[in-house]
Amino acid sequence: LGHGSQARTLSLHLAPYGVGQFLMVTRDITQIERLENTRKDFVANVSHELRTPLTVLSGFVETLQDMPGDALTEEQRRHYLDLMAQQARNMQALVADLLTLSSLESSPNREGTPVSVTALVRTALAQAQALSGGQHAFDTNLDETLHIRGQDTELASAIGNLLTNAVRYTPAGGAITVSWEPTPDGGAAYRVRDTGIGIAPDDIPRLTERFFRVDRGRSRATGGTGLGLAIAKHVAMRHEAVLDIRSTPGEGSLFSILFPPARVCPPDAPAAPAQP
Numbered sequence: 001l002g003h004g005s006q007a008r009t010l011s012l013h014l015a016p017y018g019v020g021q022f023l024m025v026t027r028d029i030t031q032i033e034r035l036e037n038t039r040k041d042f043v044a045n046v047s048h049e050l051r052t053p054l055t056v057l058s059g060f061v062e063t064l065q066d067m068p069g070d071a072l073t074e075e076q077r078r079h080y081l082d083l084m085a086q087q088a089r090n091m092q093a094l095v096a097d098l099l100t101l102s103s104l105e106s107s108p109n110r111e112g113t114p115v116s117v118t119a120l121v122r123t124a125l126a127q128a129q130a131l132s133g134g135q136h137a138f139d140t141n142l143d144e145t146l147h148i149r150g151q152d153t154e155l156a157s158a159i160g161n162l163l164t165n166a167v168r169y170t171p172a173g174g175a176i177t178v179s180w181e182p183t184p185d186g187g188a189a190y191r192v193r194d195t196g197i198g199i200a201p202d203d204i205p206r207l208t209e210r211f212f213r214v215d216r217g218r219s220r221a222t223g224g225t226g227l228g229l230a231i232a233k234h235v236a237m238r239h240e241a242v243l244d245i246r247s248t249p250g251e252g253s254l255f256s257i258l259f260p261p262a263r264v265c266p267p268d269a270p271a272a273p274a275q276p
């Protein structure tokens with residue numbers, strides 16, 4: 001059946017209705033069907049994402065098992081073990097991100113307590129700097145007193161994901177600027193700007209899809225799970241905020257989480273009552 005330009009799926013049921021009469025019930029199940037397809041795609045993607053590091057890992061294990069004890073130099077042995085540890089870390093990161101996504105989807109959305117975003121940014125910065133290994137210049141502009149009401153663990157993962165992405169997708173020698181400031185409308189903005197590889201305009205709308213990556217190889221090699229921006233978008237939505245992405249290929253990107261004025265609160269505001 002056509003409806004506008006999109007095909008729709010209807011289910012038809014005939015039910016007895018009085019003597020010699022039937023009632024025809026039609027239900028539009030397009031949305032249900034779409035959700036089911038999304039779920040199937042997701043399960044297929046997760047299985048694929050886990051199988052890749054597992055295959056590499058078990059390949060190395062078998063190779064080492066088949067080798068006589070003295071066949072490898074100490075350096076070669078270490079090299080294989082490092083590669084195996086990297087695959088194990090990739091799997092751990094994937095499982096951790098999957099658990100974060102599932103808890104974002106299943107836990108009730110509470111208004112939360114006043115969160116010092118500056119404190120969260122500092123922790124995330126330390127991790128980003130460790131990942132960078134001194135290869136990027138970091139600059140910060142953080143408003144210590146600016147607080148928002150929210151969930152600190154959720155906010156920490158969104159804040160961290162944008163920062164580690166800036167490191168991953170900015171070649172050595174690039175600059176990363178992080179800011180946490182009030183916006184003219186009375187809201188607040190967390191911004192991460194980088195001078196990295198940038199993103200083509202056509203790819204920008206797809207970035208927050210689960211497992212979408214512009215360059216699968218680069219994402220994997222740097223430990224990316226393909227879920228970071230899906231998590232960041234989800235966290236933003238749960239805080240009535242918007243994840244804004246701007247980018248110019250070859251010049252760099254600006255990722256912002258823009259919080260509405262209603263979320264800004266004094267540092268010592270009382271906890272909001274839990275919502276049903």
Ligand code: ADP
Pocket residue numbers: 161165166168169170194196197198199207208212213214215219220223224225226227228229230253
């Ligand atoms: P990943 O774990 O692959 O980084 P994300 O969901 O965090 O997954 O990001 C999705 C994709 O968006 C990345 O694979 C990358 O192609 C692109 N991307 C994210 N952040 C940046 C950035 N700062 N600069 C360029 N590309 C980016």
